[in-house]
Amino acid sequence: MGLLIDVVLPVFLIIGFGYAAARTKLISDSGVDGLMRFSQNFAIPCLLFRSIADLDLGTSFSPGLLLSFYIGAFAGFAAGFFGAHKGFGRPLDESVAVGFACMFSNTLLLGLPITERAYGADALAGNYAIIAMHSPMFYGFGIALMEWVRSRGQGLSGAALGAQVTRAIFSQPLVLAIVFGLTVNLTGPPVPLSVGAAVDMIARAGLPTALFGLGGVLLRYRPEGDKALIALVVVITLVLHPMVTYGLATYVFAIDTASLRSAVVTSAMPPGVNAYLFAHMYGTGRRVAASSVLIATAVSVLTAWFWLQLLP
Numbered sequence: 001m002g003l004l005i006d007v008v009l010p011v012f013l014i015i016g017f018g019y020a021a022a023r024t025k026l027i028s029d030s031g032v033d034g035l036m037r038f039s040q041n042f043a044i045p046c047l048l049f050r051s052i053a054d055l056d057l058g059t060s061f062s063p064g065l066l067l068s069f070y071i072g073a074f075a076g077f078a079a080g081f082f083g084a085h086k087g088f089g090r091p092l093d094e095s096v097a098v099g100f101a102c103m104f105s106n107t108l109l110l111g112l113p114i115t116e117r118a119y120g121a122d123a124l125a126g127n128y129a130i131i132a133m134h135s136p137m138f139y140g141f142g143i144a145l146m147e148w149v150r151s152r153g154q155g156l157s158g159a160a161l162g163a164q165v166t167r168a169i170f171s172q173p174l175v176l177a178i179v180f181g182l183t184v185n186l187t188g189p190p191v192p193l194s195v196g197a198a199v200d201m202i203a204r205a206g207l208p209t210a211l212f213g214l215g216g217v218l219l220r221y222r223p224e225g226d227k228a229l230i231a232l233v234v235v236i237t238l239v240l241h242p243m244v245t246y247g248l249a250t251y252v253f254a255i256d257t258a259s260l261r262s263a264v265v266t267s268a269m270p271p272g273v274n275a276y277l278f279a280h281m282y283g284t285g286r287r288v289a290a291s292s293v294l295i296a297t298a299v300s301v302l303t304a305w306f307w308l309q310l311l312p
Contacts, residue, residue: 008305011113014208015297018215032216035209036273043206044108045177046199051128052181053191060125061132064253069130069263070137072244076236077103077141083232090229090285092149097278097285098229100142101292102236106272107131108174109210110300115265118308119258126262132182135174135274143168146282217273218297221290233271233292238303242268246310257312268307270296 021027027035080102085095105111107130115127144165169175184191191199245267249260271293279289 006117008114008117008301008308010117011110011211012301014211015215015218018212019219020215021212022216022219027216029216029220032213035213036217039206039210039213041173043202043209045173047203047206048128048131048174048177049181049184050191050196050199050203051124052132052178053184053188055125055128055132055181055185057185060129062126062129062255062259064249064255065126065129065259065263066133068245068249068253068255069267070133071248072241072267073103073105073138075244076241079236079240080233083236084229087232088229093146093282094285094288096142096146096149097282098233098288100138100278101233101271101275101285101289103241104138104142104272104275104278105134105237105241105266105269106297107134107266107269109207109214109272110269110297110304111266113207113211114269114304114308115262118265119261123258123261126259127266130262130266132178135172136169136178139169139172139175139278140165142278150282214273214297218294221276221294226288226291229288230291230295233288234296234299237271237292237296238268238300242307246307261311264307264311265304268300268304270300 018027018032022029022032077099081095081099084090084098085092090098107127112124112127112131115123147164170179242264246260246264249255249263255263271289273293276286276289276293279285
């Protein structure tokens, strides 16, 4: 119970404050949007840039860590996609959006703060290794598959599809921050102290601002309809993904304790807001994605506590 009170609840209380502030009109919709734009376009990219630029790539990018997390994520996508298409008879494009929601964990806004509160700031190297590949890989996969589904019979060339996917991926500030961070890490000189101090000041505002803004955004995602399909997404994200990751990390790859914690906590997070943004971008599966983000985030208060209890 101590983990629930000391580690998990503070993160969700910030989300709750944002939700209550938006519900009582203490902050407007435009104010919430401004907070989210600041956090996702500036503050969190600064956090990612700084963290990845200073990351020990040789020890952080453990194959067992990455394979455990990403095999679990793609298992979640497959379960969501085929569950929606074969089990619920949804069209292919909507099934892709559902599968995307099942694999796109909220690694940044929830995975990072919960891991940090549970194990300390020094335990985040595995989280950053996962995050470095998370958005580029999943956006690339999701966009490529959706564009292929949408363009069947239209004669879209492989080169045109590749260019479309590349533009979509590299228009994401988080992806650009990861690329710049890796570039500095691998080839660049040290970041000047004055620049680093400024980046750090912006980065420190990222997670609390984003959590508060996330609460305001969740107010808009009222659950409605498609209860069985929404329940499927919630179970896949909060149970199947971390279960597969835990099993692989423990019994197949036998990774170290720090990596196990990062992999399982990150995989146990609910879908991020990006799951809804992806569905909204293509105009399909929006109701399922929005409701899944809201309900899974609420349920994850307890499931995150369960996985933390299970970990060493």
